[in-house]
Amino acid sequence: MPKYPHSYIPRLMGLFSAGKVDRREFLRTSTLLGLSATAAYAFAGQIAGEKLIPDAEAADLPKGGTFRLGMHCQEIKNPHTADFTEKTNITRQVVEYLTWTGPDNVTRPYLLEKWEASEDLKTWTLHVRKGVKWHDGRAFTADDVIWNLKRVSDPANGSSVLGLFTGYLVKKTDTGEKDAKGMPKMKAALWSDNAIEKVDDYTVRLNCFTPQLAVPEHLYHYPMQILDPKENGVFTVGSNGTGPFELVAYTVGKSATLKARKDYWGTGPYLDTIEVTEIGDSAGTVIAALASKQIDGVHQADQNTINAVKAFPHVEVYKVASALTGVVRGKMTEKPFNDKRVRQAMRLAMDREKVIAAGIAGNGILGEDTHVAPVQPEYAKMAPQTRDLVKAKALLAEAGYPNGFDCEIVTRPEPAWELNSVQAMAEQLKEIGVRVAIKSLPSTQYWEGWDKVPFGFTGWAHRPLAIMTLSLAYKTGGSWNESSYSNADFDAILTQAEGTYDVEKRRLLMAKIEAIMQDDGPILQPFWANSSTVMSKRVKGFKMHPSYYLHLQEIGIEKA
Amino acid sequence: MARFIGKRLAIMLITLVAASFLVFAVSEFTPGSVARKTLGPYANQEQVDILSQRLRSNDPLLIRYTRWLGIILGLEADPLQDKSLGLGFTDPRGARYFGNLGYSTLYKLPVNDVIWDRLSATGLLAGLSFALIVPLSLVVGVASGVRIGSKLDRGLSATSIVLTSIPEFASGVFLTAFFVVLLGWLPGTSPLSTTGGWSVASQMVLPVAVLVLYDFGYVARMIRASVAEVVRRPYVRTATLKGLSRRKVIMRHVLRNAMIAPFTVLLLQVNFLLSGVVVTELVFAYPGFGRMLLEASLFGDISVIEAATLVTLTIAILCQLIGDLGYMVLNPRIRIS
Numbered sequence: 001m002p003k004y005p006h007s008y009i010p011r012l013m014g015l016f017s018a019g020k021v022d023r024r025e026f027l028r029t030s031t032l033l034g035l036s037a038t039a040a041y042a043f044a045g046q047i048a049g050e051k052l053i054p055d056a057e058a059a060d061l062p063k064g065g066t067f068r069l070g071m072h073c074q075e076i077k078n079p080h081t082a083d084f085t086e087k088t089n090i091t092r093q094v095v096e097y098l099t100w101t102g103p104d105n106v107t108r109p110y111l112l113e114k115w116e117a118s119e120d121l122k123t124w125t126l127h128v129r130k131g132v133k134w135h136d137g138r139a140f141t142a143d144d145v146i147w148n149l150k151r152v153s154d155p156a157n158g159s160s161v162l163g164l165f166t167g168y169l170v171k172k173t174d175t176g177e178k179d180a181k182g183m184p185k186m187k188a189a190l191w192s193d194n195a196i197e198k199v200d201d202y203t204v205r206l207n208c209f210t211p212q213l214a215v216p217e218h219l220y221h222y223p224m225q226i227l228d229p230k231e232n233g234v235f236t237v238g239s240n241g242t243g244p245f246e247l248v249a250y251t252v253g254k255s256a257t258l259k260a261r262k263d264y265w266g267t268g269p270y271l272d273t274i275e276v277t278e279i280g281d282s283a284g285t286v287i288a289a290l291a292s293k294q295i296d297g298v299h300q301a302d303q304n305t306i307n308a309v310k311a312f313p314h315v316e317v318y319k320v321a322s323a324l325t326g327v328v329r330g331k332m333t334e335k336p337f338n339d340k341r342v343r344q345a346m347r348l349a350m351d352r353e354k355v356i357a358a359g360i361a362g363n364g365i366l367g368e369d370t371h372v373a374p375v376q377p378e379y380a381k382m383a384p385q386t387r388d389l390v391k392a393k394a395l396l397a398e399a400g401y402p403n404g405f406d407c408e409i410v411t412r413p414e415p416a417w418e419l420n421s422v423q424a425m426a427e428q429l430k431e432i433g434v435r436v437a438i439k440s441l442p443s444t445q446y447w448e449g450w451d452k453v454p455f456g457f458t459g460w461a462h463r464p465l466a467i468m469t470l471s472l473a474y475k476t477g478g479s480w481n482e483s484s485y486s487n488a489d490f491d492a493i494l495t496q497a498e499g500t501y502d503v504e505k506r507r508l509l510m511a512k513i514e515a516i517m518q519d520d521g522p523i524l525q526p527f528w529a530n531s532s533t534v535m536s537k538r539v540k541g542f543k544m545h546p547s548y549y550l551h552l553q554e555i556g557i558e559k560a
Numbered sequence: 561m562a563r564f565i566g567k568r569l570a571i572m573l574i575t576l577v578a579a580s581f582l583v584f585a586v587s588e589f590t591p592g593s594v595a596r597k598t599l600g601p602y603a604n605q606e607q608v609d610i611l612s613q614r615l616r617s618n619d620p621l622l623i624r625y626t627r628w629l630g631i632i633l634g635l636e637a638d639p640l641q642d643k644s645l646g647l648g649f650t651d652p653r654g655a656r657y658f659g660n661l662g663y664s665t666l667y668k669l670p671v672n673d674v675i676w677d678r679l680s681a682t683g684l685l686a687g688l689s690f691a692l693i694v695p696l697s698l699v700v701g702v703a704s705g706v707r708i709g710s711k712l713d714r715g716l717s718a719t720s721i722v723l724t725s726i727p728e729f730a731s732g733v734f735l736t737a738f739f740v741v742l743l744g745w746l747p748g749t750s751p752l753s754t755t756g757g758w759s760v761a762s763q764m765v766l767p768v769a770v771l772v773l774y775d776f777g778y779v780a781r782m783i784r785a786s787v788a789e790v791v792r793r794p795y796v797r798t799a800t801l802k803g804l805s806r807r808k809v810i811m812r813h814v815l816r817n818a819m820i821a822p823f824t825v826l827l828l829q830v831n832f833l834l835s836g837v838v839v840t841e842l843v844f845a846y847p848g849f850g851r852m853l854l855e856a857s858l859f860g861d862i863s864v865i866e867a868a869t870l871v872t873l874t875i876a877i878l879c880q881l882i883g884d885l886g887y888m889v890l891n892p893r894i895r896i897s
Binding site: 279 | 590596599600648666667668669674732733736740741744746747748749751752753755756757758842843844845847851852855858860
């Protein structure tokens with residue numbers, strides 16, 4: 001019997017052969033536990049009779065040429081604190097990640113050669129890829145990995161990776177002091193000096209205090225880019241990296257130029273040059289720039305843009321199902337949202353199909369108020385939420401609001417689907433007497449208070465695993481717990497799920513979690529949107545990533 | 561004359577101080593501190609508080625305003641550039657120099673590295689538009705003003721009213737649909753780079769067209785009204801009766817007198833073209849001053865907003881000064897009084 005990186009893998013293979021877990025789930029879990037993507041796909045192919053991923057595809061890509069991308073050119077000084085995908089889509093071409101979650105939601109080793117998890121999922125051994133060289137010629141080693149992991153774990157550096165690490169690598173402790181509002185001041189730090197351990201020059205061990213299944217996914221969180229320690233976290237033109245391109249020019253708010261490296265360790269790049277041009281916020285500019293062939297593509301396009309450009313003969317539309325969504329949530333500390341019946345009533349008031357039509361122009365599927373998406377491997381199918389105005393009104397009356405109530409929801413005008421969805425939902429809530437005034441704030445002001453306002457709508461990006469979102473957003477004290485939700489049962493089951501690699505057991509746990517979300521949970525979540533974009537037909541080899549990440553070493557461009 | 565100009569410049573200085581103070585005071589009411597904007601949304605409160613303290617952001621408004629003035633005048637170093645803060649904010653000109661407009665929290669660059677490029681881009685757009693608006697509105701205004709009620713007048717008036725009433729975003733979309741999507745003659749956006757395969761000149765056509773179409777009709781209407789009034793004056797009749805050619809009457813007697821009122825209107829267009837072009841800049845993704853000001857305002861980037869205020873005010877006041885001087889040249893009565 002071959003030796004597998006984790007003892008659960010043989011059983012998983014058995015479950016897959018017996019048809020008890022589906023293909024995606026098999027690929028997901030086996031690769032998470034350290035089986036290489038190639039081996040996992042090969043096994044899946046054997047069983048299901050499918051072909052291996054065609055490796056030959058890459059060989060057919062055209063070589064050379066310039067890819068012209070229309071995208072925001074925001075400041076990119078600190079990749080570890082990046083807060084927009086656009087920022088990392090520039091730096092992503094120069095610096096890389098330890099792992100890589102592909103468009104198929106399967107996570108593979110990237111700057112790692114492989115990883116192994118202990119039986120209890122508390123110890124993760126990361127094997128650093130040998131033969132990777134920094135652009136300046138220095139070999140890439142475990143020290144580089146450790147420096148980066150420690151840097152994002154230090155609250156002083158303000159990285160959002162800290163939120164993901166909190167709960168298994170990072171612990172929050174009470175400093176004993178109180179802040180201005182009398183709340184205890186918390187300090188976050190690695191739970192032990194040995195939490196991130198150097199085994200040798202090419203091996204790093206993560207010693208966690210609780211089991212964590214999503215470590216490989218966390219290592220691909222967008223700010224978790226591996227920077228050269230010498231540059232002390234600052235990224236600029238000419239910055240060192242292990243990636244396929246070099247940033248040769250950058251003007252914030254205007255343009256960026258990247259040139260291919262000749263000595264890249266991986267496959268590709270096929271392009272010579274990437275030219276990024278800032279084309280602003282207005283939806284019309286994408287259409288206009290594509291029409292006059294000033295750009296070859298954008299990283300993100302909503303359905304309205306797609307409708308406008310799909311008639312252009314030179315444009316191709318790309319779509320992929322994702323866990324991209326928006327949630328309406330009240331603060332659990334505020335009336336009337338602290339009453340579970342009010343939240344239930346609001347969920348019952350939804351005509352979800354109509355919200356999908358009005359909000360995202362039909363480009364998505366029904367949501368079930370659980371924040372666990374069908375594309376995520378842990379998803380357990382729930383009964384669909386159907387509209388029931390009579391029951392909704394009865395619940396409101398029971399909660400002490402027979403005539404409904406007035407409230408103000410905070411949202412933002414960009415991207416347009418957010419405001420459109422809120423408007424559609426506000427109309428539907430009116431029918432049960434919940435009179436919602438819409439307060440649409442400019443994005444920057446919106447982000448100042450998105451997690452503090454009593455009632456708000458929040459767009460949530462795609463994440464490969466549902467437990468990632470759930471622990472950030474709904475666990476007691478979670479970094480992005482915007483609704484201040486706190487439910488001991490939920491927390492306990494979620495922690496258990498985070499440490500359960502057995503797919504069937506985990507799905508049972510997830511079914512319980514989803515049931516709590518539907519019954520007691522803080523959110524109203526009408527849909528899952530598809531991630532979509534448009535590219536010129538000259539662009540070859542492009543695969544739409546549900547998180548809008550661009551891996552431009554994979555694409556080629558045909559001559560005009 | 562020198563005294564007049566000196567007095568005007570002194571008033572300009574006072575206006576600048578007053579206006580910059582107002583902007584400073586009003587921005588107090590926008591959410592988010594300088595420290596929070598500098599560190600970003602994911603920095604923890606602890607860090608933000610420490611930075612606020614070191615930047616002395618909790619001092620009274622007047623003290624902070626004086627400090628800001630001190631930084632501009634080069635009397636004080638910009639605290640954001642303090643190396644011990646570890647923000648990596650550096651200005652090649654140094655932390656303390658005359659004309660230091662501070663550090664942008666949005667662009668994470670010295671304001672002096674951001675605004676001048678943007679201003680010159682908008683200057684190009686505004687200059688080209690102005691160079692077309694003036695002759696076009698003069699021709700149309702005079703042609704319709706000298707014969708009020710004629711077919712030509714009605715036609716020109718109707719056209720200019722219609723064009724002025726179409727907002728820039730609408731004409732931008734119409735023109736794009738026609739010249740970009742349908743005919744493919746022009747580029748749809750104007751990022752002022754040539755990587756898209758279109759010359760910068762071709763990228764100027766549509767934005768300039770939108771501004772000219774929007775603006776010239778209004779100015780032409782002003783000139784028309786003024787000309788219409790002047791042609792009824794006795795001295796114009798006298799000039800005609802003494803046998804001057806129509807061309808000479810218009811050029812020598814009508815035009816100069818009719819230009820006095822529209823002259824101010826024309827100069828006001830300079831202000832409009834510098835800060836009012838934001839819609840056109842958005843529609844065409846033009847990297848200009850208006851769009852920068854909009855982004856900075858939405859973000860609450862106080863350094864950029866203050867700098868932009870100073871720049872636009874200076875230009876506005878200088879235009880007014882030129883207007884007053886031009887008035888004197890055109891109208892001797894003002895010179896005497």
